[in-house]
Amino acid sequence: MNKKTVLITGASRGIGRAIAKLFAENNYNVVINYNKSENEAKELQNYLTNKGYSARIFKADVSNVNEVNSLVNYTIGQFEKIDVLINNAGISKTNLFTDISYDEWNEIMNVNLNGVFYTTKKALQYMLPEMSGKIINISSIWGMVGGSFEVHYSASKAAIIGMTKALAKELGPSNINVNCIAPGVIKTDMLNNVSDDTLDILKEETPLMKLGSPEDIAKCALFLASEGGDFLTGQVISPNGGFVI
Template sequence: MHNIIITGASRGIGFAIAKELASANTNILISSFHNSKLLDEAKDILASKSNKVISFVGDMGNYEDVSAMFDLAIKEFGGVDIVINNAGISIVGLFQDMTPNEWQEIVNTNLTSVYNCCHFAVKDMLKRHSGKIINISSVWGLYGASCEVAYSATKGGINAFTKALAKELAPSNISVNAIACGAINTTMNGHLSDEEIEELSLEIPAGRFAEPEEVAILVRKIIESPNYLTGQVIQFDGGWI
């Protein structure tokens, strides 16, 4: 039985991952901060597939909220074997127009959330010398994106965090990897017009955006891989960059 936490799982990539991993051999906790109604709907869908599903509404950038989430998971499941850090937001605009509050919000949601979740996950995983952490990142964390400076900075932080923590935890048989997503067909790209999506698709050698379900399949493949696969930032972008 695998006990799994997936953050930002009310929709998009997080929900697709939850659906891909749901089975009679999994217990899953899904979390969301702003979409409690969608989270309830996601829980109902997953309940028919997974051994046990629980939901948690909270801010992954808030240490106390994440502490409460892990307390709940450990109480209900007995431990946490797999953590998928997917919670994230994007703010598109010129850097000089970004306010300190906006900067802090994106750092907390995208990067501090990974610290918080890994902090509690590692404590639990070390007891068993076993575990897998997968961080959902972005190609912009590798190459940077104009008008998404803060987003790029947080994703770059996740990539470095992944590589460093993987080295620290490898002796304990705990793997840490990241997926650097390219253009994915989610609401995060909802600011793009149909024409912009078409133009961007032409820049991608694969000729299209990826679907969230494809990211989910890659997550499952990483979970199924030996723990010797660790410290990797896997670029999933259709050959784009």
């Protein structure tokens, strides 16, 4: 049986890293995209290849369409196809709305939203002729309900949800599934600047009384990519411990 291939953007750290590890462990060829975290990407590739898994790394800024095209072409050159695309790359900033600069707004939109558009558009050049594929977009609970002091981040993640639903309708006849994962509060580097008191409050506001892990999101992505997710498309699945119900 031929291995399937997954391309994961922003896969050197956090949620993307957990996704890459889990898919590799489940017999996928894994292409790990990174932009600035070269050392982390190389370390992850070495970790996976030393265990006998199939992993490649490729540097690309997802907000740059030419670099994205090179990333997708590299994946095809290595493995001939893309069975699963996971649009995970993203950045987060907090600011009072009236203090958000135009440059800050554009940076968030270029990475979080345009990156999904560029990568998906290029990957579909190869998925559509095959009449097969799974696209999984990583949004956020703040894209569902909005986050105070994160209007630009929330807007970018809400747009991903809208894109997911519309594209699922368009690509359904081509046997391509498009779904969205909207994680809750997850223990990643994005929480490094959050105080312990605030983290305790977030735990208390979560019915399961704990924060999520990157592995929780990775398991959800693997399910959507598996045969178990074959009849799911246009859906927003939110592993959030009950934080948003």
